[in-house]
Amino acid sequence: MALYRRIPGAIAVITLTNPPVNALSCTVREAIYETVKRATADQEVKAIVLCGANGKFCGGADIKEFSREMRGPPLVPMIDMIEESEKPVVAVIEGVAFGGGLELALGCHYRIAHSGAQVGLTEVTLGLLPAAGGTQRLPRLIGVPAALDIITTGRHVSAQEAVRLGIVDKVTDSSAMEEAIEFAKTVAGEPMGPRRLSLWTAACPEDLDSLLEGALVRIRQRSRGALAPVACVQAVRAAASLPFAQGMKKEQELMAYLFTSGQARAMQYCFFTQRAAARWTTPSGASWENTKARPVRQAAVIGLGTMGKGIAVSLSRAGIPVIAVETEQKRLKAGRKAVNSMLTRESQKRGLAEAHLGSISFTLDLRKLRDTDLVIEAVFEDMALKKQIFSKLSSVCRPDALLCTNTSGLNIDEIASAASRPELVVGTHFFAPAHVMKLLEVVCGPRTSPVAVATAMQLAKRLEKIGVVVGNCSGFVGNRMMRPYTEQAYYLLEEGARPEEVDLVLEEFGFAMGIFRVMDLSGLDVGWRSRKELGLTGPKLPPGTEARSRGGKRYSPLPDILCESGRLGQKTGRGWYLYEKERVATPDPWLQSFLEDYRSRFGIQSRRVGQDEILERCLYSLINEGFRILQEGIAASPEDIDVIYVSGYGWPRHRGGPMFYAWMVGLPKVLDKLEHYHRTHPDIPNLAPSSMLRKLVARGSPPVHQWRALIQQHSSQL
Ligand SMILES: CCCCCCC[C@H](O)CC(=O)SCCNC(=O)CCNC(=O)[C@H](O)C(C)(C)COP(=O)([O-])OP(=O)([O-])OC[C@H]1O[C@@H](n2cnc3c(N)ncnc32)[C@H](O)[C@@H]1OP(=O)([O-])[O-]
Numbered sequence: 001m002a003l004y005r006r007i008p009g010a011i012a013v014i015t016l017t018n019p020p021v022n023a024l025s026c027t028v029r030e031a032i033y034e035t036v037k038r039a040t041a042d043q044e045v046k047a048i049v050l051c052g053a054n055g056k057f058c059g060g061a062d063i064k065e066f067s068r069e070m071r072g073p074p075l076v077p078m079i080d081m082i083e084e085s086e087k088p089v090v091a092v093i094e095g096v097a098f099g100g101g102l103e104l105a106l107g108c109h110y111r112i113a114h115s116g117a118q119v120g121l122t123e124v125t126l127g128l129l130p131a132a133g134g135t136q137r138l139p140r141l142i143g144v145p146a147a148l149d150i151i152t153t154g155r156h157v158s159a160q161e162a163v164r165l166g167i168v169d170k171v172t173d174s175s176a177m178e179e180a181i182e183f184a185k186t187v188a189g190e191p192m193g194p195r196r197l198s199l200w201t202a203a204c205p206e207d208l209d210s211l212l213e214g215a216l217v218r219i220r221q222r223s224r225g226a227l228a229p230v231a232c233v234q235a236v237r238a239a240a241s242l243p244f245a246q247g248m249k250k251e252q253e254l255m256a257y258l259f260t261s262g263q264a265r266a267m268q269y270c271f272f273t274q275r276a277a278a279r280w281t282t283p284s285g286a287s288w289e290n291t292k293a294r295p296v297r298q299a300a301v302i303g304l305g306t307m308g309k310g311i312a313v314s315l316s317r318a319g320i321p322v323i324a325v326e327t328e329q330k331r332l333k334a335g336r337k338a339v340n341s342m343l344t345r346e347s348q349k350r351g352l353a354e355a356h357l358g359s360i361s362f363t364l365d366l367r368k369l370r371d372t373d374l375v376i377e378a379v380f381e382d383m384a385l386k387k388q389i390f391s392k393l394s395s396v397c398r399p400d401a402l403l404c405t406n407t408s409g410l411n412i413d414e415i416a417s418a419a420s421r422p423e424l425v426v427g428t429h430f431f432a433p434a435h436v437m438k439l440l441e442v443v444c445g446p447r448t449s450p451v452a453v454a455t456a457m458q459l460a461k462r463l464e465k466i467g468v469v470v471g472n473c474s475g476f477v478g479n480r481m482m483r484p485y486t487e488q489a490y491y492l493l494e495e496g497a498r499p500e501e502v503d504l505v506l507e508e509f510g511f512a513m514g515i516f517r518v519m520d521l522s523g524l525d526v527g528w529r530s531r532k533e534l535g536l537t538g539p540k541l542p543p544g545t546e547a548r549s550r551g552g553k554r555y556s557p558l559p560d561i562l563c564e565s566g567r568l569g570q571k572t573g574r575g576w577y578l579y580e581k582e583r584v585a586t587p588d589p590w591l592q593s594f595l596e597d598y599r600s601r602f603g604i605q606s607r608r609v610g611q612d613e614i615l616e617r618c619l620y621s622l623i624n625e626g627f628r629i630l631q632e633g634i635a636a637s638p639e640d641i642d643v644i645y646v647s648g649y650g651w652p653r654h655r656g657g658p659m660f661y662a663w664m665v666g667l668p669k670v671l672d673k674l675e676h677y678h679r680t681h682p683d684i685p686n687l688a689p690s691s692m693l694r695k696l697v698a699r700g701s702p703p704v705h706q707w708r709a710l711i712q713q714h715s716s717q718l
């Protein structure tokens, strides 16, 4: 709702009151109409101040209403009514003014912001465009180039930048409300015509076409296949070239097209599932609601390699003091140098004051960890080494200290067995680069206690990451699902495809990089090392093992052969591609003839592999593993799997995540295709449809949010 009060000085104050973010629900819109009408009709009122309760102006339209039939007064005429008011309307922007919230403020005649506030037209992140006049008013206010950037990226703009750009008229460190009231008194009685943005013309560069073309190129690089940012460009073009009324018509047409799109549905699903992941539960009844996290005042990181450095920076950035431990002086020195320069860059970029950073001390002595509340181990992926460290930590650390491991897939319970307090051992699986990537898989072993899970999830929040609780199995959720996906990519090469063909299909789907480019970037030796550990190749492989089979299942030795010949990816200048110019992947004729020789050596008839087959075999095998994970209770819900893939594995947001995508495609189709591919390739067991998928199809393919109820909780590993 919206509260109305009159205060001395002939000012009416209208306060949006809809916790937690004052979203513009049907009731709020009705109340705004009513209160603005009341203020304009009241002879005693000379100016109106519009603000939000609880220090937040407005989080925009109520997204929950988008999946229901729209009721109540629409936003556009409501904002027009405010703009048309003869009495000045001043918006008080505290906290946030996002989406429809900023559009509402743009309909006001003046905007006063608190210095801590943020504004933005964030609709594009929900698969939409600002459809309450935002695409037409913002370019008129700040010019086409700046508006184009804000509308197509949906980025959050600080109050300082907002005043620089002209989005707000004034920024204050003290009370924005008091400032606005005083300001309103000074403009009461002035003519409001010049303040109506709908009457302005958008400042536009001479070469509008090349500006818009450049934006489309960037959109294609950032989110290929996404409809909303392209529609945003079209709407801004309308603002630059058409009168306001016609621009508004264009905005509405484009919104009507986006509003019912599968992409908008997928992105709004991502918005809610990301928040739902924080509400974790385990079958034992422990949950975010009934388990209190331990406070973390002091943390430690063991190992300052690729991951440890980023983890230390994340902790420090959250204001947590860190002790970083290495094995030898040289590595310690290199780690310290790298961490310090990362922190300097970070604080420059984010404008963080040094005082807000947690101090980092560097040591070779594990005994310094006796007062830490939480330790994160990030040493080599070696079970014996990890067990040795957990055993040492048990004697050094306080008995209530939480011991976390950053392993990418080793058995958490085996690591815990080396600790004196297995119930306080938990996996905290960060993703590279750890100070950038949002995902944190919180891996719960069979003996991990609820308090350990709660503390790790609380830590994720403090680090501004998205924590998702998963069960203990090889590769957990994310990496486990990647394996069949990667294997299919190898098999497709064996059968006749080229790396660039596979990558193109995946990139057209929306991944920023195809799987072969990704492997070249992270180094082919990473997977090679783990296959050697598992005895799939290298010295542990029993003599006489068939080249293309392991344990009766199909195996591709292609990546092993590449590694043996020194092709490790970008770092060696060649892998699945050739890198003559640093980081630029070009198809390699050598690889093409190598693949031809390989096929003839093993008598494989090369064939033209179609784009549909590439996409289906890669994605459906990954999805099928997701169903197995649900069946085994390694993930609590399909939503959790989707959050992991969207926030940690570059799954395109406008596709919702693998499980959501499977539902959008149609579960019967996914089942049918898997059956078909499994019939054709009976030696690839992963292609055999999981019983969970069959069960869901038999139950009529219910929507994703209903799957959780159908999952057999008794098999849960959480
Ligand atoms: C044809 C039809 C025409 C329509 C016209 C459209 C006009 C317009 O252009 C469209 C929009 O405005 S689109 C909208 C554009 N707006 C945006 O894109 C802003 C989206 N919101 C945000 O970015 C963040 O929530 C904030 C930064 C506002 C707060 O962050 P924080 O402090 O970390 O808090 P938190 O944990 O994030 O959220 C707390 C709770 O509030 C919930 N909730 C939040 N916003 C909601 C909303 N708008 N609605 C409903 N609910 C919303 C959220 O789900 C959560 O509840 P849950 O039960 O736990 O799920």
Ligand SMILES: NC(=O)c1ccc[n+]([C@@H]2O[C@H](COP(=O)([O-])OP(=O)(O)OC[C@H]3O[C@@H](n4cnc5c(N)ncnc54)[C@H](O)[C@@H]3O)[C@@H](O)[C@H]2O)c1
Pocket (backbone or CB within 6 Å): 302, 303, 304, 305, 306, 307, 308, 325, 326, 327, 328, 331, 377, 378, 379, 380, 381, 382, 385, 389, 406, 407, 408, 409, 429, 430, 431, 432
């Ligand atoms: N690199 C990735 O992309 C990635 C992603 C997620 C998880 N992980 C996991 O994170 C862990 C670390 O991986 P990484 O890539 O950072 O490894 P890395 O090889 O880059 O670094 C490991 C560091 O640990 C140090 N170390 C080894 N033994 C030590 C000891 N006893 N005490 C203190 N320090 C010791 C080494 O000196 C080295 O600096 C592994 O378990 C890995 O599986 C890696």
